[in-house]
Amino acid sequence: MSTAADERNARAPWALTAPALMLFVGVLLIPLAMTVMLSFHDWGQYKGIEPVFILKNWHEIVTDPYYAEMFWRTFRIAILTTLLTALLGAPEAYILNRMDGRWKSIFLLVILGPLLISVVARTLGWALLFGGNNGLVNKLLMSAGVISSPIPFMFTETGMVVALAHVMMPFMVLSVWAALQRLDPQIENAAMSLGAGPLTIIRRIIMPQIMPGVLSGAIIVFSLSASAFATPAIIGGRRLKVAATLAYDEFLNTLNWPLGAAVATLLLAALVLIVVGSNALIERRYAEVFR
Amino acid sequence: MAYLELDRVAKQFGVQTVVDDFSLSVGKGEFISFLGPSGCGKTTTLQIIAGFLDPTRGAIRLEDKNLAAIHPAKRGLGIVFQSYALFPHMTAAENVAFGLEMRNVPRGERAERVRAALAMVGLAGYEDRHPRRMSGGQQQRVALARALVIKPSVLLLDEPLSNLDAKLREEMQIELRQIQRTIGTTTILVTHDQNEAMSLSDRIVVMSQGKIEQIGTPQETYERPASAFVSQFLGKTNDFAGTIDRTVVPTQLVVGSWRAPAPAGLSGPVTVSVRPERIGFGDAGLSAKIMTRIFQGNHWLFQCDSECGPAIVIRQNDGQAQPAEGDAVRLTWRPEDMSVRARAGA
Ligand SMILES: Nc1ncnc2c1ncn2[C@@H]1O[C@H](COP(=O)(O)OP(=O)(O)O)[C@@H](O)[C@H]1O
Ligand SMILES: [Mg+2]
Numbered sequence: 145m146s147t148a149a150d151e152r153n154a155r156a157p158w159a160l161t162a163p164a165l166m167l168f169v170g171v172l173l174i175p176l177a178m179t180v181m182l183s184f185h186d187w188g189q190y191k192g193i194e195p196v197f198i199l200k201n202w203h204e205i206v207t208d209p210y211y212a213e214m215f216w217r218t219f220r221i222a223i224l225t226t227l228l229t230a231l232l233g234a235p236e237a238y239i240l241n242r243m244d245g246r247w248k249s250i251f252l253l254v255i256l257g258p259l260l261i262s263v264v265a266r267t268l269g270w271a272l273l274f275g276g277n278n279g280l281v282n283k284l285l286m287s288a289g290v291i292s293s294p295i296p297f298m299f300t301e302t303g304m305v306v307a308l309a310h311v312m313m314p315f316m317v318l319s320v321w322a323a324l325q326r327l328d329p330q331i332e333n334a335a336m337s338l339g340a341g342p343l344t345i346i347r348r349i350i351m352p353q354i355m356p357g358v359l360s361g362a363i364i365v366f367s368l369s370a371s372a373f374a375t376p377a378i379i380g381g382r383r384l385k386v387a388a389t390l391a392y393d394e395f396l397n398t399l400n401w402p403l404g405a406a407v408a409t410l411l412l413a414a415l416v417l418i419v420v421g422s423n424a425l426i427e428r429r430y431a432e433v434f435r
Numbered sequence: 436m437a438y439l440e441l442d443r444v445a446k447q448f449g450v451q452t453v454v455d456d457f458s459l460s461v462g463k464g465e466f467i468s469f470l471g472p473s474g475c476g477k478t479t480t481l482q483i484i485a486g487f488l489d490p491t492r493g494a495i496r497l498e499d500k501n502l503a504a505i506h507p508a509k510r511g512l513g514i515v516f517q518s519y520a521l522f523p524h525m526t527a528a529e530n531v532a533f534g535l536e537m538r539n540v541p542r543g544e545r546a547e548r549v550r551a552a553l554a555m556v557g558l559a560g561y562e563d564r565h566p567r568r569m570s571g572g573q574q575q576r577v578a579l580a581r582a583l584v585i586k587p588s589v590l591l592l593d594e595p596l597s598n599l600d601a602k603l604r605e606e607m608q609i610e611l612r613q614i615q616r617t618i619g620t621t622t623i624l625v626t627h628d629q630n631e632a633m634s635l636s637d638r639i640v641v642m643s644q645g646k647i648e649q650i651g652t653p654q655e656t657y658e659r660p661a662s663a664f665v666s667q668f669l670g671k672t673n674d675f676a677g678t679i680d681r682t683v684v685p686t687q688l689v690v691g692s693w694r695a696p697a698p699a700g701l702s703g704p705v706t707v708s709v710r711p712e713r714i715g716f717g718d719a720g721l722s723a724k725i726m727t728r729i730f731q732g733n734h735w736l737f738q739c740d741s742e743c744g745p746a747i748v749i750r751q752n753d754g755q756a757q758p759a760e761g762d763a764v765r766l767t768w769r770p771e772d773m774s775v776r777a778r779a780g781a
Contacts, residue, residue, distance in 0.1 A: 333487050334520035336508045338585065339537035348533075352524040430524075 183406035201406040218386040222370035228309040233316030316361040323357025387411040438463040444493030468632035471642035477625040513587030519578040521566040528562035534585040552584040675743040691742040704778040711747040713772035720767030
C-alpha cells in the first residue's frame with residue numbers, strides 16, 4: 145500500500161538532485177550533444193558551416209593518414225607519460241609514506257604544491273630550461289662544452305612526455321598514497337617475521353596491494369594526458385600536434401568547426417572506451433584487494 | 436635454564452621512557468602473559484623481542500644467543516598481530532605458505548604443512564578463501580596458523596583476541612591453550628584482559644607504566660599481589676587502612692575492630708587487601724552496615740559501609756540466609772586471605 149508519505153519520499157531524491165542534474169544537463173550534456181551533431185555538419189572556406197547531415201568529416205578522419213598518425217601520437221604520449229608517472233610516482237609515494245611525520249608533511253607539500261600552480265606556468269618553466277639556445281640548462285651545458293647543440297626538448301615527443309609527466313605526477317602520487325593508507329601498518333613486519341627480505345616484501349606484499357592505486361592513478365593520468373591541451377600546446381606548438389591542439393586549431397584558426405568537433409568527439413569516445421574498459425578489467429582482477 | 440631471557444631491557448622514545456628495567460626469564464614451553472592497562476608498554480616490549488624495535492638498553496638472549504644481533508627476518512619467531520596483518524591479496528593457504536616459501540621448503544612438504552596447520556586451527560576446507568571474505572575469528576585462526584607453521588622458537592601474540600566478541604573470545608582462549616599445550620611452543624601473550632591472562636598463562640607479568648609490577652603464577656598475582664596496582668588491576672579488591680601495634684605482646688595487626696597476630700617484618704601503618712569473596716559475615720570483626728545487596732545468580736554482591744571505608748563482599752549463593760540491606764554486620768576474614776603492605780604517607 146502506498147501512502148502520501150511514501151510518494152513524497154520517493155520524489156524527494158529527484159527534487160534534491162534536480163539543481164545539480166539541471167546544471168549537468170545544461171553545461172555538459174547539451175553542449176556535448178551539440179558537438180556530436182556539429183561533427184556531421186558541412187563546412188566550406190567561403191560558405192562556412194552548413195547544418196546538414198553528412199559523413200564528410202568522419203570520412204576524412206578515417207581515410208587521411210594524418211589523423212591516424214596524430215591520434216596514435218596522442219595516445220603514445222599519454223601511454224609513455226602514464227608509464228613514467230607510475231615508475232616514478234609509485235616509489236615516490238612509498239618512500240614518502242615511510243618518512244617520519246614532519247618530513248612527510250613537508251615532502252607531501254613539495255609534491256602536491258605544484259597543483260596550486262597553473263599548468264601553463266609549470267610548462268613554461270620547462271621551456272625556459274630547455275627551450276633552444278636560450279634555455280638555461282642548454283646554455284650552461286653548451287658553455288661548459290658538455291653538448292654542442294641544444295638538447296632536443298621543444299617540439300619533441302620526449303619533451304612533451306617529460307613535461308606532461310611532471311604536471312601529472314601529483315595525481316599518481318596521491319592515488320598510490322591513498323592505496324598505501326589502506327595497508328595494515330604491521331603488514332611489512334608480518335612479512336619480515338616470516339623471513340622475507342626488503343625486496344621480497346616490496347615485490348610480494350606491497351606491490352600487489354598498491355597495484356589498484358597505481359592503476360587508478362594510471363587511468364587518471366592517461367585520460368588527462370590524452371586530452372591535455374596547455375602542455376602540448378606550449379611544448380609541441382603547431383609543429384607537433386595532438387588531438388586536443390588539433391581540435392583547437394580547427395576551431396579557432398581554420399574555423400572548420402565541424403572537423404574540430406569530429407576530432408574532439410573521436411577523442412572523447414576513445415577515452416571513454418579505454419577508461420571504462422580498463423576500469424572494469426582492474427576491478428575484476430583486483431576484486432580481493434578492493435573489497 | 437632460561438630459554439628466552441630479557442635482561443634489564445629499556446626503551447625510550449625521545450624523552451619518554453616507555454619500557455624500563457624489564458628483566459624476565461622464560462622457560463622452554465612456558466606460556467607467559469604481559470598484562471597491563473593500555474599504553475603501559477606491552478606492545479613495545481613484544482616488538483623489541485620481535486626485533487621491530489631496538490632496545491635503548493639491555494640485552495635479549497634466546498638459548499644464550501644474543502637476539503639483538505639477529506635480523507628480525509632471521510629470528511624465526513611466530514607473531515600474531517592485533518590487526519592480524521594478513522596478506523589480503525593471498526588466500527588463506529597462500530598466507531600460511533608464505534613463511535615456508537621464504538624458508539625454501541619444497542612444494543610438496545609445503546602443501547602438506549599448510550594443510551596440517553589450517554586443520555589444526557579448525558580451518559580445513561578454507562584454503563582458497565581470501566582473508567577479507569572471512570570472519571574475524573577465522574582471520575585470527577589464519578594468523579595463528581601462519582605464525583605456527585614455521586615452527587617458531589617463540590610465539591608472540593599481541594592482543595590476538597581483543598577484536599573478537601565475548602563468546603568467540605572465550606572459545607578461542609580454550610583453543611589457544613589447547614594448541615599451545617599440544618605443540619609446546621614457548622608463548623608470550625600481550626593482553627589488557629586479566630581474565631584472559633589468568634585463564635591462559637603459566638605466569639603473568641603485570642606491568643604498569645613501563646615497569647614490571649609483579650611476575651608470578653595467576654594464583655600468586657591474584658592472591659598475593661605485590662603492590663596496590665596489582666591488586667586493583669587483577670579483579671575487585673578491598674583496601675583497608677590498618678596498623679601494626681608492636682607495643683603489645685604478641686604484636687597485633689589492627690584493622691578497625693578486626694584483629695590478628697601481626698605478620699613479621701612490618702610495623703606502623705599498613706594497607707590490608709582482601710578479595711571480596713574471601714570476606715565473610717561473623718560475630719567479631721570489622722563492623723559495617725549493608726548499603727545494597729545485589730543478587731547475581733550464583734552469588735550475592737554486598738556493598739557495605741564499614742568503619743574503614745566502603746567494602747565489597749561476595750558470597751556464594753549456597754542456599755543459606757543472607758543479611759539484608761540496612762543490617763549491621765561484622766566483616767571477618769582469615770589472615771592468610773589478606774595481603775599486607777606498608778602504607779606510605781601515614
Ligand atoms: N613509535 C613510537 N613513538 C613514540 N611513542 C610511542 C611509539 N610507540 C609507542 N609509543 C608510546 O609508548 C607507550 C606504550 O605503548 P605500547 O607499547 O603500544 O602500549 P600497550 O601495547 O601496552 O598498549 C604509549 O604511551 C605510546 O604512546
Ligand atoms: Mg598494544
